[in-house]
Amino acid sequence: MAARIWIFSVAVALFLSFSSGHDLQIVNAERRIDLSSHIVNAFLTLKVENIGKDPAADMLLAFPPTQIKHLSMVQAMAITGKKKKKTYLPLDVKPTEQPDAPNDTGYFLVSFATPLTPGETVTLEVLYILTHSLEPFPSEIAQSESQLVYYRDSAVILSPYHIKQQTTFFKTPSARVESFTSVDPANRAGKEIKYGPYEDRAPYSYAPVIVHFENNSPFVVVEELVREIEISHWGSLQITEHYRLTHGGARHKGVFSRVDYQSRRSISGSSSFNALLAVLPPKVNSVYYRDNIGNISTSHLRTGFKKSELEFEPRYPLFGGWRATFIIGYRVPLEDYLFEAPDGRRYLNFTFGCPLVETIVNKLTIKVVLPEGSKDPSTVLPFTVNQDLQVKYSYLDIVGRTVVVLQKDNVVPTHNVPFQVYYTFKPIYMLAEPFMLVSAFFFVFVASLAYVHIDLNIVKK
Numbered sequence: 001m002a003a004r005i006w007i008f009s010v011a012v013a014l015f016l017s018f019s020s021g022h023d024l025q026i027v028n029a030e031r032r033i034d035l036s037s038h039i040v041n042a043f044l045t046l047k048v049e050n051i052g053k054d055p056a057a058d059m060l061l062a063f064p065p066t067q068i069k070h071l072s073m074v075q076a077m078a079i080t081g082k083k084k085k086k087t088y089l090p091l092d093v094k095p096t097e098q099p100d101a102p103n104d105t106g107y108f109l110v111s112f113a114t115p116l117t118p119g120e121t122v123t124l125e126v127l128y129i130l131t132h133s134l135e136p137f138p139s140e141i142a143q144s145e146s147q148l149v150y151y152r153d154s155a156v157i158l159s160p161y162h163i164k165q166q167t168t169f170f171k172t173p174s175a176r177v178e179s180f181t182s183v184d185p186a187n188r189a190g191k192e193i194k195y196g197p198y199e200d201r202a203p204y205s206y207a208p209v210i211v212h213f214e215n216n217s218p219f220v221v222v223e224e225l226v227r228e229i230e231i232s233h234w235g236s237l238q239i240t241e242h243y244r245l246t247h248g249g250a251r252h253k254g255v256f257s258r259v260d261y262q263s264r265r266s267i268s269g270s271s272s273f274n275a276l277l278a279v280l281p282p283k284v285n286s287v288y289y290r291d292n293i294g295n296i297s298t299s300h301l302r303t304g305f306k307k308s309e310l311e312f313e314p315r316y317p318l319f320g321g322w323r324a325t326f327i328i329g330y331r332v333p334l335e336d337y338l339f340e341a342p343d344g345r346r347y348l349n350f351t352f353g354c355p356l357v358e359t360i361v362n363k364l365t366i367k368v369v370l371p372e373g374s375k376d377p378s379t380v381l382p383f384t385v386n387q388d389l390q391v392k393y394s395y396l397d398i399v400g401r402t403v404v405v406l407q408k409d410n411v412v413p414t415h416n417v418p419f420q421v422y423y424t425f426k427p428i429y430m431l432a433e434p435f436m437l438v439s440a441f442f443f444v445f446v447a448s449l450a451y452v453h454i455d456l457n458i459v460k461k
Contacts, residue, residue: 023052029166040130055115068106136250147271155183155195155207167196181209218273221248230369252319274317278355280308291326353416361411380420
């Protein structure tokens with residue numbers, strides 16, 4: 001660990017000798033890192049000043065390589081006004097590369113709404129989300145033990161700019177903190193650990209810290225989720241979701257005792273979970289929940305005008321390292337999600353992401369099955385995903401149905417936002433299935449008549 005820190009410091013020192021980008025400085029920075037669940041949410045408030053001679057159109061956010069591979073989302077907003085008159089303006093944020101970045105530092109480019117003139121300041125609020133960043137220690141625990149985890153970060157903010165003043169806060173789920181690295185000034189009060197304030201930190205300053213604390217929140221990780229949304233112009237959307245789920249916390253060791261689990265739930269198996277909550281669209285119907293064995297009846301559905309909630313239990317409680325596979329299916333009215341654009345195209349407006357609450361999805365695949373005869377599909381999403389086209393054949397299909405496949409890794413609840421799939425469709429294709437049914441019935445009818453005629457001729461002879 002010490003060797004890695006030394007290498008990082010040397011690389012930073014070399015980089016600083018030729019680093020550019022000193023036209024900006026951060027007057028004040030405050031970072032609040034929420035460690036309450038297994039999804040790490042970091043809120044960063046930056047007051048940025050242009051100290052150069054030319055307008056600045058953008059700025060860089062830097063992340064160490066250990067965080068880049070776990071970074072799920074980065075969002076930024078510019079703040080104008082004060083107190084109750086504050087307004088928030090979303091800014092464009094996209095990953096970027098910088099030549100000769102120190103020690104594989106990763107970057108995101110934030111574009112200002114308007115270029116920052118010399119001497120001008122702007123206040124930004126940045127949200128970034130990390131997954132799989134809590135390391136269970138010990139890595140294996142018995143049923144009666146609480147779960148302890150490590151979180152590694154820096155007491156100071158990694159930034160390519162000089163920071164005049166900064167403070168970092170860590171919020172833990174409980175007051176049980178086994179240990180934390182001391183970088184003066186640092187102190188702890190209840191669930192909060194405060195580092196700073198630190199004055200006049202040079203670009204790329206880094207002060208590694210480790211926080212060791214108790215976290216018994218459900219580490220619900222969906223290793224793979226395949227959602228199929230099938231559009232039928234005859235009146236409904238059919239959604240089928242295939243889950244492969246695991247408990248991503250400290251692995252369970254020893255023997256599982258169901259008697260202890262049921263009689264002392266708060267003590268025996270405090271880090272496990274035996275129930276899940278899925279937030280479904282309103283007006284759902286024909287809801288089912290089953291696994292490889294069959295239908296599971298331990299579920300409860302609450303419907304409402306804004307959302308529906310499906311509360312359900314796997315066949316057994318999940319401890320660290322345990323897995324479960326199951327399927328959730330339901331229907332929703334077509335008129336609530338399928339619309340016609342001004343140019344005559346039709347488009348589906350549905351929610352991206354995973355319906356399960358507080359869940360990390362390692363691999364999410366959404367398949368939108370368009371009606372047969374649909375052409376020229378296109379998608380609109382607020383973030384980058386991998387896209388592909390497939391063909392699916394169903395009952396009475398002639399040429400098959402176009403399937404729009406969207407795939408994204410490292411998905412968190414913040415990704416649960418609307419997306420659209422546009423396509424062209426001629427109403428004449430709606431007659432294809434009725435025509436096939438009529439043709440099938442006509443063929444059966446003619447075949448039956450031919451059989452009866454042959455049978456009568458045999459009897460007559």
